[in-house]
Structures are given as structure tokens and as C-alpha cells.
Amino acid sequence: MTEEFHPLTLLHISDLHFGPPFVPRVGEALLRIAPQLHLDAIIASGDFTQRATEDQFRQAREFLDQLPPLPRIFVPGNHDVPLYRVVERLTDPHRNYRKWISQELNTVLKLPGAVIVGLDSTAPRSAITNGRIHAKQLDFCSRAFADAPPEYVRIVVAHHHFAPAPDYLHDQTMPKAKRAVARFIELGVEMILGGHLHRAYIGNSLDFFPGNHRDRGIIIVQSGTTTSRRGRGREREKNSFNVIQISHRMIRVTHYMYFDEDDGFAPLSRHIFPRPGFRFVDEEHVPSRVAV
Numbered sequence: 001m002t003e004e005f006h007p008l009t010l011l012h013i014s015d016l017h018f019g020p021p022f023v024p025r026v027g028e029a030l031l032r033i034a035p036q037l038h039l040d041a042i043i044a045s046g047d048f049t050q051r052a053t054e055d056q057f058r059q060a061r062e063f064l065d066q067l068p069p070l071p072r073i074f075v076p077g078n079h080d081v082p083l084y085r086v087v088e089r090l091t092d093p094h095r096n097y098r099k100w101i102s103q104e105l106n107t108v109l110k111l112p113g114a115v116i117v118g119l120d121s122t123a124p125r126s127a128i129t130n131g132r133i134h135a136k137q138l139d140f141c142s143r144a145f146a147d148a149p150p151e152y153v154r155i156v157v158a159h160h161h162f163a164p165a166p167d168y169l170h171d172q173t174m175p176k177a178k179r180a181v182a183r184f185i186e187l188g189v190e191m192i193l194g195g196h197l198h199r200a201y202i203g204n205s206l207d208f209f210p211g212n213h214r215d216r217g218i219i220i221v222q223s224g225t226t227t228s229r230r231g232r233g234r235e236r237e238k239n240s241f242n243v244i245q246i247s248h249r250m251i252r253v254t255h256y257m258y259f260d261e262d263d264g265f266a267p268l269s270r271h272i273f274p275r276p277g278f279r280f281v282d283e284e285h286v287p288s289r290v291a292v
Helices: 024-037 054-064 086-091 095-100 135-145 177-186
Strands: 008-013 041-044 072-074 107-111 114-119 153-158 191-194 201-204 219-222 240-246 250-259 264-274 278-280 287-289
Touching: 008 024, 024 250, 024 264, 054 095, 072 107, 072 114, 114 135, 135 177, 191 240, 201 264, 219 250, 240 264, 264 278
Parallel strands: 008 041, 041 072, 114 153, 153 191, 191 219
Antiparallel strands: 008 240, 107 114, 201 219, 240 250, 250 264, 278 287
């Protein structure tokens, strides 16, 4: 990796849930703080709506258009396909998502210093809640990362979680999640971003899956629900998002939470990870090059 690596700051939001669960004052707080974060791109990991109606998608689009005009990557969530409109779910489940949010379900965003792959983990015809990642999507990732310079950070975004949150709720992960994680490790993926859990979790794939390379875990970054009343676990009725800062040596993830008393978001915790080939050498978390 070189000193010329272009630092990046990414906003990671999720689970907006436009419709009855959406909290307008929290949405307004997000719109106020976003321009202050000096962002390079915006990532939204699904569940833009509560019931995938056209009106809810229209509201979501109007909201997203008020965020800073930056490169962005979106993926659908299980609430972005119709649940009770069965014929639509079976025949054209992403119609409203494609019209209002993005034509592409699996997509790639290339930035100076990063390649970000968004995967559609929804499975509207077979697994409404838990989602799926198919082998052909892993091949899509392989092609997307094929030409990325070695110093570029490789990120995967999907709505459903590949790793369980380490708490009492015991959520099930996607079927064959470990197969996907093993492939991501082989592809040099450094970070997976997701939502769905409605609470934040920031850790490492080695916490739940040893894989074939004990020295090559993937940073797991889950966002809570950014603007809805549907928080769960320790984030019950709370709202959160993440800001991810990437340099050529390290990745910093700052977890923001909304505080009623301040009517705004503020940092709650920070998590620092050395990038491959680097390590921490002192109490100030200044990394040094590892001989490889």
C-alpha cells in the first residue's frame, strides 16, 4: 500500500422504513448532520420502506435526494418487496424499488481507493425474512474485484447479515452465509456492511467463523435502523448509523446514535482496525508495517 492512497469517508445508513415506522424528527436530524461529516459516498443497506408501496418509495426517494449529492450505493431489503401482495411478489417483486431507488439490484461503485459491491440478498419467492446469496452473485463479486489495485479497499454491502449479533436475540444468519464469507476472504474483501438486525454490531467474521485463513477475517459492520421506531435489543426504539473512515493503514468505524435530549445524532463509540499488512504498535493506535 502506498502513501498516495486516497482517504475515504463513507456514510452507512440502513432500515429507513418509510411508512408508519418512520420518525420524521430523526430523519431531519440525519439530513442536518450528513453535510457536516465530510463524506465521499453514501451507502444504504436496504429496507427503504415498510410495505414496498409506491407512495412509501416516493417518500424514500425524496428523502434520499436531500442527502449530499455524492456517489452512492443502495441495495434492497426484504421490506422493499411486497409481503401481502402475493401476485406482485411472485411476478415482479422489485418493480417499485427499481422505479424509485435503483434499476440495478446487484451493483458496483468504484471510488478512488475503493471498490464497493452491493448484493441483493432478498429472496421474495422463497425466503422472505432471512434472505439468500447465490453462487452467481459471488461470481459477480469476483468479476467486480478482478481489476482492483491491491491497495484499494474491497467492500461488500447486503441487507441481510452474514454474522449473528453477539447478544441475547440469537438471530439466524442467511443460509450458506459461511460459504459466502469464505469466498469473500479469498477475494480479499476487508469489510461487509449490512442492516436488517435493527441494531448495530461491529466486529469480525472470525468471531463466528474461523474459515480457512485465521489471519484474514473480515470486518463486519451492521447499522441499526437509522430513522424508524423498529430498533431491537439494546437499540430498542433507538436510531443509529455508521461513519467509516478508510486510510491506507487503518479503518475507523464511528457508531452514531440519536439522542432525544439533543434532538440529534452524536458519536457513541469508535472502532479501529488495521488494514492487511499493518498492526498497532502502541497505546495511541499508530500502526506499523508488518513484514510479509
